[in-house]
Amino acid sequence: MSDTATRAGFVALIGEPNAGKSTLTNRMVGAKVSIVTHKVQTTRARIRGVAIEGEAQIIFVDTPGLFRPRRRLDRAMVAAAWGGAADADVVVLLVEAHRGITPGVEEILERLPEIAQGRIVALAINKIDRVKAEALLELSKALNDRFDFARTFMISAEKGHGVEDLRRWLASVLPEGPWLYPEDQIADLPLRMIAAEMTREKATLRLHQELPYQLTVETESWEERKDGSARIDQVIYVAREGHKGIVLGHRGETVKAISKAAREELEEFLGRKVHLFVQVKVREGWMDEAERYRQMGLDFSDGS
Ligand SMILES: Nc1nc2c(ncn2[C@@H]2O[C@H](COP(=O)(O)OP(=O)(O)OP(=O)(O)O)[C@@H](O)[C@H]2O)c(=O)[nH]1
DSSP: OHHHHEEEEEEEESSSSSSSSSHHHHHHHTEEEEGGGEEEEESSSSSEEEETTTTTEEEEEOOOOOOOSHHHHOOOOOOHHHHEEEETTTEEEEEEETTOOOOOHHHHHHHHHOOOOTSSSEEEOOOGSSSSSHHHHHHHHHHHHHSSOOOEEOOBBTTTTTTHOOOHHHHHHOSSSSSOOOOEEEEOOOHHHHHHHHHHHHHHHHHHHTOOOOOOEEEEEEEEETOEEEEEEEEESSSSSHHHHHHHOGGGGGHHHHHHHHHHHHHHHSSSOOEEEEEEOOOOHHHHHHHHHHEEEEOOOOOO
């Protein structure tokens, strides 16, 4: 895949919590999920999935929801969210059609010129299924008066409207270059990814005070059992030895609680019994990989 006609790059979706970033990412990525995503997860931006559109490889960077900083840690998380956007080639601002320019959107608009430098910024008005056409046009105009978006898309991430257009456009504006993931490293593994994501979410919820963005989860194996249940083995990777104890907790209580919560959600999602086994390991070399990507011009370092 060194053909010069290929394109590859990073797309950050930004927007208020609930804007529909996850729904949109999942829809655009579809079943194509990189099995090596963990390798490029960083303390700042999480790589959520890889979409292939024609000759382009679109790598979606998931930024944690933007929200109002309350505590010191929250401010760090907000910085992380912006970090994800700043590291991308293309930034897509997602605004909810029926909510319009909320104070949260206002805040993002104010900071947009700062992160737009050298990047293409598009607007996607989401949840268009919830409003009338006139209201949409008004909102689009109001937003475009505030910022010079390269393109405006009217979409419904949930229903799929306009999503193809957005994906095709993203593919067309990404920089030319070789794919960042060879095709054979991208597999149809949505369930494994979803399962890992559920555990990661439970771990983050439980540990966010102690370990912001310092862990990744990988589904190592998935075994279908004759009785209709599934045995799933996962590993929570942490960056440092000291973090392992935090994730394990006293007598393993923390990891037990995490895996219980994840198992319950998985069972509900899959509609069947799940046996979930979660281990905690230190992934040495995490920072080396961040360094490698920095050398490729993808600076994920924490510059603050
Ligand atoms: N009606 C409607 N609902 C949508 C649409 N897209 C997303 N939603 C819903 O909006 C809610 C939030 O969607 P998410 O994708 O979780 O939002 P998010 O931006 O990832 O949220 P955070 O992770 O909290 O930042 C979910 O209940 C979705 O089902 C849409 O196009 N139309």
